[in-house]
Amino acid sequence: MDWNDVWILYRRELRSALRERAIVVNSILMPLFLYPVMLWVMFTGLMFVAGLTERANSRLVVLDAPSAHSDLMDTLRGRPSLEIREDRISADSAEVLIRVGRLDAVVEFLPPAAEARGVEENFQVLIRYDRSVERSRRASDRVESVVGDYRRRWVEREAAVLEISEVDQQQFRIVEDNVSSGRQMGALVMGMLIPLFLVLMVALGCLVPSIDSTAGERERSTWETLMTVSASRLSVVTAKYFYVATLGILAGVLNVTAMFVSLGAIVGPLLADAGAGPDAFQFSLPLLALPVMIVAAIALALFFAAAMMILAAFARTFKDGQAMVTPVYWLALLPILLGQQTDQTLTPAIAAIPVANAAMMIRDAINGVFLWPLIAETLAVLFVMVAGCLLLARAVLQFEDLLMGSFDGSFWRFAKQRLRGSNVTEGTR
């Protein structure tokens, strides 16, 4: 193999690709704009919907309100977010009204449970609501909060009458203190989003170029032209492989950069506006995370490029290629789902699962966790997979019918046929 030939071929591939709309859209524009825009739309949309629900009044019907607890009713009526309807209806009809969306909740006062009857004028509250409806769920929360406050005040008053101090009354209490910093909360959000999108974007970045450089060449009849140049077959395939991997890396890096910028510039302010506070989410990365993410993107791109090109090599048309390669893109999703538990870090077992290991390694790096032996294991596993794919590609491309695109069938048919040992001719070098 001549590296000068590889360089000439690689530049030709890249120059053509950067003039192809489908490749520019998939490998550059989508990573750069689509997902950050989607992220912004998603957050803005969620907050808009949450705001609408927050502003909407909760429509309630109260049944059998106890006269001894008129304060509670006054409090309920006094809340601007609660709209108490004075309808006199049965519990059953109220339930029907909730189901059809004309009521958000029904608050029904019942006699106390048997064990609580000793306390004078005690009661229990049954809140009927529809958990599948956000507005109804919110109504239930609002009523529960008012009743809870009333109960606390009532218990305190009764305790005072009985001369029971607050300490004796509560015995122990729970105090919460969130020790996570804004930086850690930001890392939590980035850790959920960036590994997922990096893997997907690298795979997406490889998808169209892998088909275009194999099946696309055949469809355009440029494959035979390429087979007549003086460069070796190995140089031609190597240049194509590096070109596909380059666009995968480009897509991944552009996407991470765009997402990182959008998290800081768009999502951060949105979260602050939503009440999280100005410093609740800080989006910054440890310095070492950058090289780790770039190395992961390179390893993933080399792996996806090899796997996709092997499958695309069996296609005669771009359409065939899409059908053959797209499953790899979706398969890439499965291992990432393994790494979606946010409190999990890279373990020796996860480091042995391709793709999932890279996603987890990236998330650890975002969180400032660098488990170097496991990072080494992850990269070793990914590069072993790459080497396996390249060996397979080399074995497959030795067959003349595949090299010339005259084989009619998929990778699986080819493997089955060649394992049976059909008559085949070795391809030219």
Place this chain on the structure above:
Amino acid sequence: MTEAASVRVQALQKSFWDESRGEIRAVDRIDFDCRAGEVFGLLGANGAGKTTTLRILATILNPTGGTASLNGHDVRSEPEAVRRSLGFFSASTALYPRLTGRETLEFFARINRYPADQVSRRVEELIERFGIAEYADARVEKLSSGMKQKISIARTIVHDPPVLIFDEPTVGLDVMAALEMQSVIRELRDEGKTIIFSTHIMSEAEKLCDRIAIIHQGRILALGTLEQHRQATGQHYLEDIFVHEVMAVEGSP
């Protein structure tokens, strides 16, 4: 004659395997050689084995038997050297649509190892020779088929190879474009190139080829100058010569 031959083919064979039809002999032990400054024609019907033979010579396919060499380089053991000595033009050797004409020529010159410091000069020379300056910087996808054809011929000879293969180069071309192609081939022959030209159009072979091999079902039935074919068959027109040779093998219709 064989001493000066720049293309030599001996007992060349190519078989394909088809699951339903078994072994198919596309090329069946053929022999021929061609010299510099000669247009050697392979004349045969569709499926006769012309393209397979030429693809073996261009090292696109591997032979299953026999030998072939171009400019002294064996197609099996020195495929890269063979390709450096060769320009291959066929209906299925398209151009990269997203490159300009100039970029196309530069790419093929460099990848075929034309001296790097002379690439620009060579490209300009060909742009001038084929009159493509006006659209040399337009993308190939935007050009008409006639313009593409000129760039394609320039692409074939940009690295100045001693041997040129034209596999049915006039298929799909209009009369004027086909005549222009024939004129280019004559010019190249006059420059001393070895040219192998395949066609199924008798008039083209008659006008262009110094020697003609009639190929049928993978075998060469007759080989010689037009005059030699006439003497051997007693027929005047190449079409009649071709039918005569094929019938001699197949039997009368």
